[in-house]
Amino acid sequence: MTLVHFQLLSAALFALGVYGVLARRSAVLVLISIELMLNAVNVNLVAWAAYNHFDKVTGLVIAVFVITVAAAEVALAFAIVLRLYRARGSVNVDEIDIMRG
């Protein structure tokens, strides 16, 4: 396993995440896709930290921050998704279009 493998893995996961955000119709799956994007970045950061001879800590530190912030984000996200479900009986993002123009 070399650094290039990790970078390819990271890029592939990130691309999957972007596809999920754009193509998925359920708000829950859109949010999971965002998590996938964040974790793709984490793979990249941790791999670079491991192969970096100059500064081995920074990449790991920011990865820990990303995980923590993502947890906070999910808590907030599902509160809003629940609210949406109660108001409409569905979490389909295609139907969220009161405002346009």
Add this chain to the structure above:
Amino acid sequence: MGLTSTDIYLISPELALAGLALAVVLLDLALKNKTVVLGVAVVGLLVPIAFAVSLWVRVDGLVFARETGFNGSLVIDQFAIFFKLLLLGILVLVLLASNEYTGRFRRYQAEFTGLVFFSATGLMLLPAAGDLITVYVALELASLPIVALAAFLKMQARSTEAGLKYLVLSGVSSAVLLYGFALLYAATGTMRIVSPSAAEPSIAQMLTVTHAGLPFGNVAVLAGVVLVLAGFGFKLSMVPFQMWTPDVYEGAPTPVSAFLAVASKSAAFAVVLRVFYSALGDVSADWSLVFAALAAVTMSVGNLVAIAQSNVKRLLGYSTIAHAGYMLVGVAAIAARAGDAGDGSLGIVSVLFYLGGYAAMNLAAFFAVIAITNRTGNETVRGLAGLGQRSPLLAGMLAFALVSLTGIPPTVGFMGKLFVFNAAINTGYTWLAVIGVINSVVSAYYYLNIVRVMYLQPADGDARPVSANAPATVALAFTSIAVLLFGLWPTGLLDAARAAATALLQTL
């Protein structure tokens, strides 16, 4: 290494503000009288303001006008403190102006104030970020409370929709931004924007050319900068990342829209200036033209789409996109001049001055809209008809703010545009200044249309007088006076902007 008392002092304005947020929420449980809670919140803001002013004095006395804390994660210079004071001033005014509006939240009113304070804490940390980790954490600290605030009107589907849209797009933009940070880290081996000591170099010092002829001379840096630009573009509501702006502004409670439009945008410009100027200043020739092109597209799209809007909040949303475009002109002008022996700070000074003036005039417009729509319940432009007779004071102040947003003298909007376009012309971007002036003319159509509706069209049906409550009137009067004063005597704001710009240039 360890934590020192200096570190605590350097972060004291943010600590005081976060403490105040908790105090307001707790005090609200204990007290029945909500006016006292608001009083504590407003008066309590004097504490972070005092700390910020004392830091300004402290930094002013240093030979190298900058101090780093937390092992270089936090940079305190006059650039950072300029934004801290600007944000705290915005916070006081937003609190005063939104008191009547937030009354509808009843027992959640203090939570609303607390969330605004937490978001402002993150926004205040952003311009003081010394490395990319701080940028990310501060950005999320600023964004997550705004998601909750945008969705605060629980019973309105529009508000929940605004919250979800902001959350999803802010999540995606954070991920893109982080990918960019990872690539910059990959290429340079560091995340420092500012180097605290010789043993800990910054990104600027670690940039190396691996592919001559390519922009930035390095594939990873090129990809990283593109992703970072996209990530920040969302916060700046820069075209093509602006699509969330009108929806969130329309759906969110109006005070939140005002806070987003002014506070969030100022801090986003601050961090863009810090990252691009400090970390990537040496290669500015490669990104300057990109900013110039984005500026031209952003202001044109913002102004042209604003013409078609019938909802006032939505119209102001598009107007803030247009103004982000004008400010990007200044960002581009910085770049063209970097490395020049001449006045390299011209562009930064113009952006900082514009941000100060933009805060005053946009807050004035939003405050008037908050006061009017809160009483009439009608958010359309048509709903403002006859306001010249129904409420001469509010209509006059709104008209004055709109005249300033158009850029007509003797207002700060005119001075701001003058400085920005002057910076553009001085750095060889004459074509950009021409596009900017054409855009100002286009913007006059929809701004002055509101004035026309207010004064020349009779009210439909309900013609009762509309008035704002006392705190809102004070906030509105203060912003209107600031618009006029900075327009007639720009020197004070200009001097502060110069000091801040000099401090930022020094970090190069």
